[in-house]
Amino acid sequence: MPKVELHVHLEGSFDAERIAQLAREAGEVMPYDKESVLSPSNLDELLTRLDWWCGLVRTPEQVERQAYDLARRLSDDGVVYAEVIVNPTHWSALRRDVLLEAVSEGFARASAQGLCDAWLLVSLLRSQTSDEAIELVAELERRPPSRLVGLSIDGNEAAAGPTGERFASAFALAATIGLGRTAHAGESSGPEGVWSALDQLRVTRIDHGVRSIEDPHLIERLIDDSVTLDVCLTSNVRLLYGTIDLHPLRQLVERGVAVTINTDDPATLGVNLTSEMALAETVCSWGIDGAIGATERAIAASFASDAKATELRRMLDVFAAQVM
Numbered sequence: 503m504p505k506v507e508l509h510v511h512l513e514g515s516f517d518a519e520r521i522a523q524l525a526r527e528a529g530e531v532m533p534y535d536k537e538s539v540l541s542p543s544n545l546d547e548l549l550t551r552l553d554w555w556c557g558l559v560r561t562p563e564q565v566e567r568q569a570y571d572l573a574r575r576l577s578d579d580g581v582v583y584a585e586v587i588v589n590p591t592h593w594s595a596l597r598r599d600v601l602l603e604a605v606s607e608g609f610a611r612a613s614a615q616g617l618c619d620a621w622l623l624v625s626l627l628r629s630q631t632s633d634e635a636i637e638l639v640a641e642l643e644r645r646p647p648s649r650l651v652g653l654s655i656d657g658n659e660a661a662a663g664p665t666g667e668r669f670a671s672a673f674a675l676a677a678t679i680g681l682g683r684t685a686h687a688g689e690s691s692g693p694e695g696v697w698s699a700l701d702q703l704r705v706t707r708i709d710h711g712v713r714s715i716e717d718p719h720l721i722e723r724l725i726d727d728s729v730t731l732d733v734c735l736t737s738n739v740r741l742l743y744g745t746i747d748l749h750p751l752r753q754l755v756e757r758g759v760a761v762t763i764n765t766d767d768p769a770t771l772g773v774n775l776t777s778e779m780a781l782a783e784t785v786c787s788w789g790i791d792g793a794i795g796a797t798e799r800a801i802a803a804s805f806a807s808d809a810k811a812t813e814l815r816r817m818l819d820v821f822a823a824q825v826m
């Protein structure tokens with residue numbers, strides 16, 4: 503099936519082999535062994551590791567290759583369009599504009615070769631200040647990286663506290679310059695994080711958002727405003743619920759919330775979109791119609807141009823005609 507992914511982090515696309523290679527190239531000793539480097543036990547540990555291995559990336563060429571390799575892996579998995587989150591705070595050895603342009607170049611090279619068409623969501627870290635957020639968006643307005651489609655927020659909401667008010671001005675500016683808006687919420691925060699993302703940041707979709715299930719009024723609001731939750735099952739099991747049996751995907755779907763299926767940090771979690779779609783099938787038993795529906799919703803919620811969205815719908819229609 504031609505698939506679309508809206509919630510995948512470039513920082514989570516490093517496999518153990520690549521991390522070991524970057525450590526060698528940077529002359530650094532691995533503080534983790536190769537077997538356990540990709541097994542953080544909670545979100546804070548994951549974020550610390552992302553800082554460490556992204557900090558090993560020292561040149562634009564290494565970034566370009568990582569971006570290209572992710573697009574190629576997505577392609578190998580049948581993903582035809584992706585919006586990839588990049589949080590510059592993890593990449594401490596590189597200037598932000600250099601990083602974002604190198605990512606764009608890697609995606610452009612892949613796309614020119616007919617591989618997955620990948621675009622860029624630049625992400626704020628939860629713990630950044632209001633001024634830092636505004637400065638980032640102002641820079642994106644002055645010199646937009648060539649594959650930029652939107653602004654995002656990630657990091658640990660539980661540790662950084664509520665960020666709606668702090669980032670409201672930056673998100674308002676992002677809206678005026680035509681950027682798509684999304685934010686992680688309802689993962690390391692409860693429903694209040696989702697309310698805040700909707701009311702103060704005016705996002706059109708939520709990364710994770712699964713803890714919305716705890717608030718029936720919020721569920722109504724998500725449905726009324728056609729907000730999409732970009733859900734990542736294995737990530738939520740690993741960092742939040744412990745077991746797939748406790749995951750609320752099925753309840754969200756049954757109540758009529760628009761959900762899409764995504765990988766979050768594919769190499770770290772050892773998943774791809776096909777395996778996450780298969781896991782969603784075990785939870786929802788929604789058949790091929792359900793998988794096609796999730797992809798239709800991903801196209802609708804994407805920040806792709808109208809022409810691109812039309813092209814993606816046609817590809818999906820061709821597939822649907824073959825299998826139904």
Ligand code: ADE
Binds near residue numbers: 511657658686737766
């Ligand atoms: N950055 C990478 N993965 C993340 C996650 N699951 N939650 C918040 N920030 C992240």
Ligand code: ZN
Binds near residue numbers: 509511686709766
């Ligand atoms: Zn994420």
